[in-house]
Amino acid sequence: MKMFNLKFFPKLGLFIYIFIYLISPKLAITQNTNVDIRRNLENALNTRNLKLIKNIFKEDENFKIQEQFKEIIKDFPNSTWQIKRLSVENSKEKIFNIKVNGNKIFNGDKYFLESNFKYLFSIQNDKIKNGKIKNLLTTIRNDQNKIDIIFRIPEKVLTGTKYDIDIILNEPLGDVIIAGGIISHLEDSHLKQEINIEPLASGGIFKTTRASSKPARQIWSGVISHPKGTISFTKSVEIVEKI
Template sequence: MIKKKKKLKTILNFSLLFIFSFYFSLQRLNPVTAQNNLNTEIIELITRIDSASNNRDIDTLREYISPQFSSEDGLNNESFLSTLEQLWTNYPNLRYSTTINSSEQNQQRLMVNTTTTIEGSRQENGETVNMVSEITARQTFENQQLIAQEILTEKTRVTTGENPPQITFRLPQTARAGQVFDFDAIVEDPIGNSLILGGVKEEAVNPSSLANPQPMELDALSAGGIFKRVTISEGDHWYSAVFIRDDGTTMITQRVRVE
């Protein structure tokens, strides 16, 4: 059990780092989509950002991130770039696929909405940790620099082992402050006589959640999942569930955006 808890803490740290660092999501673009939605200048800018990101060239990226960069989640220029470097250290083989959904010119500013899928893996304690995430974001550019970013939706799945549990999440993507809703994390595989541990947690989205992730209590499950009714407070929140058994572990984290 001690080994399982240690592994769980490691996975949680990596997952939050992955989510928190992924805000810079303009990495690989579908050329046809880009040509249909954006002018040549922004296409060239994003291409340069793409090249710098794939080359882990933090000095070049600094040229494209405004000193006044900010996000709703509390990131500024310095914290954004340092966290990105840490992500590259932990996941050297990240693969990105981004589609531009829409763009809008507002005087000197260009707002771009994207959907990005990112996949990566790393070795940890002799095991392969796999991650898949999908995120939609709204980026604002001015004078060829990223000045603001807003995460609209976000969901990340982290797995280890030969046969990680198949999990279904039932959770709204948006809510109002004070709204009550059901948070269901369902194990699709039959539990049978096998032992499976599970737990859930809720965290406000902010830099301190990354630096000091809260522990998750695990219990042996007698039913096929965990079902809770929660009340969300102000600000976006991450909802996470993890399920561990001998042949695999699955963790899912989803953002609920408070509007």
């Protein structure tokens, strides 16, 4: 059995942490002056403008956000953010679709980051309220997209119900030996656990789990090792009382 420690791999847990803080409910919006929060947030991230980020966030969060932002930029210096508004301008609930891409040479291999998620929020007294990240999927891979992989992990499930997690390699394996592992952890937490990497008898990771009895947001992180490369992933699942 092999141990896979993500703190020595590009920081999956850190990405979740950063995304949550960069678009947290403490992000200020001034509607009266027609400030475009989508554009300001996207510009601040893409230009590495710490001063603008400082102006966006409340004073008690500035230092923490800037330090964590510097860390993610250190991992992927050329990362880019794309933010699209999915909701109509006058809707009560606002929705952004956020996509992050980047790449980095790590131990001689080139790793590619891709992350997609939706951010839902409302506005009260010119500030974002009740911000929620949904349908997060982040991958970091060095296979040059040669591995045809499918992630079948639900976006939301009912409390107390069983659900399946399937990460499928959609190609004949033949004599190819693959290995992998997966763990779950709480939202907003750093991923400090080690992932047990074991040979996979089938073409991927297949797991059945049960949702918690109360609404929550569960984060699944894992890795698949293949002769063509390595793919690590993080996916969020929202546990709700009704769908």
